[in-house]
Amino acid sequence: MKANPGGQIELAEVVGREQLIEQIWDTLEQQSIRMNAERRIGKTTIIRKLCAEPRPGWVPMFQDLERYHSAREFALSVYREVDRFLSARARIARRSKELLKSLGGTEVAGVLKLPDLVADAPWQDILNFAIQDLVQERAHQDARPLFLWDEVPYMLASIPSRR
Ligand SMILES: Nc1ncnc2c1ncn2[C@@H]1O[C@H](COP(=O)(O)OP(=O)(O)O)[C@@H](O)[C@H]1O
Numbered sequence: 701m702k703a704n705p706g707g708q709i710e711l712a713e714v715v716g717r718e719q720l721i722e723q724i725w726d727t728l729e730q731q732s733i734r735m736n737a738e739r740r741i742g743k744t745t746i747i748r749k750l751c752a753e754p755r756p757g758w759v760p761m762f763q764d765l766e767r768y769h770s771a772r773e774f775a776l777s778v779y780r781e782v783d784r785f786l787s788a789r790a791r792i793a794r795r796s797k798e799l800l801k802s803l804g805g806t807e808v809a810g811v812l813k814l815p816d817l818v819a820d821a822p823w824q825d826i827l828n829f830a831i832q833d834l835v836q837e838r839a840h841q842d843a844r845p846l847f848l849w850d851e852v853p854y855m856l857a858s859i860p861s862r863r
């Protein structure tokens with residue numbers, strides 16, 4: 701195998717992890733998972749495999765939270781992922797859409813543009829509405845959303861330091 705300092709390898713080159721990944725899918729049937737390990741042990745690679753090769757019925761959403769330095773950025777990114785997930789099928793009247801409209805958002809060709817005003821909405825509301833939409837939608841479809849959040853501790857450490 702060629703040395704690969706830093707970069708990501710092709711998923712086809714990933715060695716092992718099959719058993720662990722099966723265990724992860726089994727566990728996800730019932731609960732969430734927090735993966736905690738040293739740097740460069742292979743966490744991101746595992747998440748990328750979960751994302752690229754989901755068990756039938758799952759719809760993974762990969763987010764590298766390293767990019768976000770505020771709770772609002774995080775909430776908005778979750779909102780956008782949920783929006784993409786929900787738009788995969790016929791859109792229903794969405795509560796968060798109503799929220800965003802009430803904040804001044806407009807809908808262009810079925811795609812909601814996030815208004816500047818949303819920047820003023822409490823991040824808790826944005827996150828709550830996005831998750832409520834997901835829960836509501838779960839009643840209507842079998843696809844199961846899976847949030848794959850990489851670098852959570854990095855974001856959490858970054859938020860208070862940037863205040
Ligand atoms: N199962 C694996 N087989 C081969 N290479 C791997 C495997 N897991 C990780 N790597 C490689 O090791 C390096 C670190 O992996 P990464 O998933 O980024 O670790 P972490 O997210 O824990 O810091 C990367 O270059 C990655 O491609």
Ligand SMILES: [Mg+2]
Nearest residue numbers: 743744745850
């Ligand atoms: Mg990583």
